[in-house]
Amino acid sequence: MNTSLRTFAIALLALSVLTGCDKISQLIKGEQPISKVAVPAQDGRVQMLLPDFTLLVERDGPSVVNIQATRGSDNLASPRQSQLPGGIPEDDPFYEFFKRFVPPDQQDNPPDEGVSFGSGFIISEDGYILTNAHVVSGGSLIKVMLTDRREVKAKLVGLDKRTDVAVLKIDVTGLSAVKIGNPAELKVGEWVAAIGAPFGFENTVTAGIVSAKGRSLPDESYVPFIQTDVAINPGNSGGPLFNLKGEVVGINSQIYSRSGGFMGISFAIPIDIAMNVVEQLKTKGKVSRGQLGIHIQELTQELAQSFGLDRPHGALVVRVEPDGAAAKAGVQLGDIIIKLNDKVVDSSRDLPILVGAMQPGTEVKLTLWRKGKEQVVTAKLAELSTEPNEAASAPSGEVQPFNFDKIGLIVTELTPEQKKELGVKGGLLVQKVKGIAARSGLMMGDVIIGINQNEVGTVKGFERELNAARGNIALLVRRMDNTLFIPLKIE
Numbered sequence: 001m002n003t004s005l006r007t008f009a010i011a012l013l014a015l016s017v018l019t020g021c022d023k024i025s026q027l028i029k030g031e032q033p034i035s036k037v038a039v040p041a042q043d044g045r046v047q048m049l050l051p052d053f054t055l056l057v058e059r060d061g062p063s064v065v066n067i068q069a070t071r072g073s074d075n076l077a078s079p080r081q082s083q084l085p086g087g088i089p090e091d092d093p094f095y096e097f098f099k100r101f102v103p104p105d106q107q108d109n110p111p112d113e114g115v116s117f118g119s120g121f122i123i124s125e126d127g128y129i130l131t132n133a134h135v136v137s138g139g140s141l142i143k144v145m146l147t148d149r150r151e152v153k154a155k156l157v158g159l160d161k162r163t164d165v166a167v168l169k170i171d172v173t174g175l176s177a178v179k180i181g182n183p184a185e186l187k188v189g190e191w192v193a194a195i196g197a198p199f200g201f202e203n204t205v206t207a208g209i210v211s212a213k214g215r216s217l218p219d220e221s222y223v224p225f226i227q228t229d230v231a232i233n234p235g236n237s238g239g240p241l242f243n244l245k246g247e248v249v250g251i252n253s254q255i256y257s258r259s260g261g262f263m264g265i266s267f268a269i270p271i272d273i274a275m276n277v278v279e280q281l282k283t284k285g286k287v288s289r290g291q292l293g294i295h296i297q298e299l300t301q302e303l304a305q306s307f308g309l310d311r312p313h314g315a316l317v318v319r320v321e322p323d324g325a326a327a328k329a330g331v332q333l334g335d336i337i338i339k340l341n342d343k344v345v346d347s348s349r350d351l352p353i354l355v356g357a358m359q360p361g362t363e364v365k366l367t368l369w370r371k372g373k374e375q376v377v378t379a380k381l382a383e384l385s386t387e388p389n390e391a392a393s394a395p396s397g398e399v400q401p402f403n404f405d406k407i408g409l410i411v412t413e414l415t416p417e418q419k420k421e422l423g424v425k426g427g428l429l430v431q432k433v434k435g436i437a438a439r440s441g442l443m444m445g446d447v448i449i450g451i452n453q454n455e456v457g458t459v460k461g462f463e464r465e466l467n468a469a470r471g472n473i474a475l476l477v478r479r480m481d482n483t484l485f486i487p488l489k490i491e
Contacts, residue, residue: 051191056246057205062147063122063178064195064239066202067131067154067168069139071114119196119239120144120168121248122177123278129168130274131238132253133159136166144170147203158281162222162289162356163269164253165277166238178240181247183226183270186210194230194252196239206231215267216349217254222289222356224349225267226250232266241268250274276357290358290381293324294331295483298348302487306452306474307336308372314338315348318476318483322423329379331366334453334476338374339367355381371453401431402459404466407488408435411448413459422478424449426457440488443479450476 118135122128129144136142142154152170159166186192193207208230215225226241232255241250250268280287299312307316314336320327331337337345340354341364358364360383368375403410411428419426427449433442450456451465452474466473473488 051207051244053193053205053207056193056242056244057195060176060178060240060242060246061195061203061205062176064147064203065120065122065129066145066197067118067120067129067135067238068143068145069116069118069136070141070143071116071138117197117200117235118237119235119252121195121238121240122175123180123275124177125173125175127170127172127175128157128278128282129154129170130251130278131166131168132251133161133164133166135238136168137161142168144168145202146172146175158285158287160277160281160287162287163273163277164223165251165269165274167278167281179245179247180271180275181243181245181249183213183249183272186213186226186243186249188212191244192228192230192249193242194228194232194236194239195242196232196236196252198231198233198235200235204236211265216347217267221349221352223269223273224353225253226270228266228268229264230266231262233262273357288360289356289384290360290362290364291324291384292326292331292351292355292379293321293382294326295319295321296337296348296351297484299336300487302489303474303485306469306472306487307334307369309336309369313344313346314369315345315351316485318485325379325382326366329366329377331368331377331379332370332453333455334370334450336369337366338369339365341365356384360384402428404463406436407466408433408437409442411459411462413457414447422447424457424478425455426461427478428456428459428462436488440475441486442475442477442488445479447478448475449478449483 116135116139118131120129120131120135123130136156137159139156142156144152144154146152150172152172154168154170157167157169188210190210191207192210193205195203195205198204198206208228210226211229212227213224215227217223217225226249228241230241230252232252236252237254239252240248241252243249248271250271251274252266253269254267255262256265256267277287295318296315297318299307299309299314299316301312303316304310304312317326317331317333317335317337320331320333337351339345340351343350343354345351345354355364358381360381362381364379364381366377366379368377401410401412409430410432411430414422414424414427414429418429424447427447430437430442430444430446430448433444448456448462451462451469452472454465456462456465456476474485475488477484477486
């Protein structure tokens with residue numbers, strides 16, 4: 001055996017020890033990760049190796065683009081503030097630091113007002129590009145900068161603000177497209193990498209691990225975010241999040257920050273949700289989602305006890321919209337949805353994601369917890385409106401007050417005008433709170449419309465349900481345009 005063959009045999013032997021002989025062919029075919037980071041030892045421990053992202057960057061870097069969207073300004077007389085590429089204003093504490101890295105010809109010629117910068121990535125060879133909706137929303141002129149320095153005007157195919165996903169199209173063919181991965185296979189603790197243009201520094205690579213999956217953020221009901229500690233800054237928005245196989249598993253979208261810069265927590269939109277949006281935007285020009293027509297609330301331990309559940313799980317229905325899919329199916333105020341078809345609803349944030357992934361007209365089975373028993377109803381999903389519903393606030397009225405000293409409440413029955421404005425059959429307007437009621441979070445101006453899973457419209461009905469509750473009380477309250485349950489613990 002000559003020297004070269006001996007060297008090759010030794011290399012194969014070493015590779016088989018690390019990855020297993022049966023995986024060598026997979027590695028050669030490109031099915032194995034670009035970088036191996038964990039190898040099981042014989043004693044059961046895990047031997048960690050540092051990941052190497054060089055192959056990933058070399059192969060997939062050209063698929064990442066920079067995006068610039070120019071928005072028209074209605075107020076031309078407003079003062080202009082100098083900015084660096086990446087959108088860093090001159091009053092930013094990091095302005096002088098980053099100014100040293102920007103060419104002089106760009107320092108004295110800041111971009112016009114209404115210019116936003118972001119990242120994106122090519123998803124098909126014929127020029128379709130994926131990015132964040134907030135990067136290009138309202139843009140009258142969108143430019144895409146490729147890694148070979150070409151600048152191309154882009155057409156906005158469509159965007160979806162609920163998921164913050166937008167699709168662009170450029171008239172260029174033969175492009176290098178990314179590979180799409182499966183976020184469901186991601187594991188917490190797995191290495192991931194981001195490529196983008198933070199602060200205008202194009203094709204910047206940062207890496208970290210998956211910190212959590214299925215994160216729910218305020219005002220973001222339809223995206224189970226991937227949380228990572230990958231360094232993400234302004235300009236990274238819309239860029240890809242890669243796994244070690246070189247597959248895109250998410251779109252970098254948001255950061256948690258008190259300063260405006262990276263603080264170790266960033267969020268990415270799972271790529272499977274984004275690709276579903278892409279398909280609908282390309283074929284229909286809009287995104288359709290199913291809707292049940294209910295408002296829901298998270299269950300706490302105190303509320304779960306009030307409803308006879310062994311632990312807090314499911315989505316608590318606090319409002320049923322008239323003539324909605326849920327109302328037609330027989331869903332009632334105070335029901336707890338614990339299953340959608342065969343999928344368990346463990347938390348209230350699970351339900352909008354499951355329903356929103358379905359098309360209008362789909363029939364679903366809802367398993368409900370109602371007054372200590374499970375019930376199953378069938379609902380036909382309606383189409384989710386693009387605009388949120390608005391509810392009327394509770395007005396004041398001159399009526400006879402009733403005092404419930406036991407829980408620290410002074411209430412009045414709603415007048416016919418108040419009932420009509422709120423869209424309820426009856427209820428009690430809270431005039432004053434103290435003691436137990438105040439400590440539980442009730443506020444003056446709240447409207448009590450139920451106790452536990454029973455509607456309450458009069459003072460007599462409230463007193464009757466209060467006595468029957470035996471200390472485990474969940475008050476259903478209308479507060480401004482929100483409806484929620486508030487646990488009331490009576491010792």
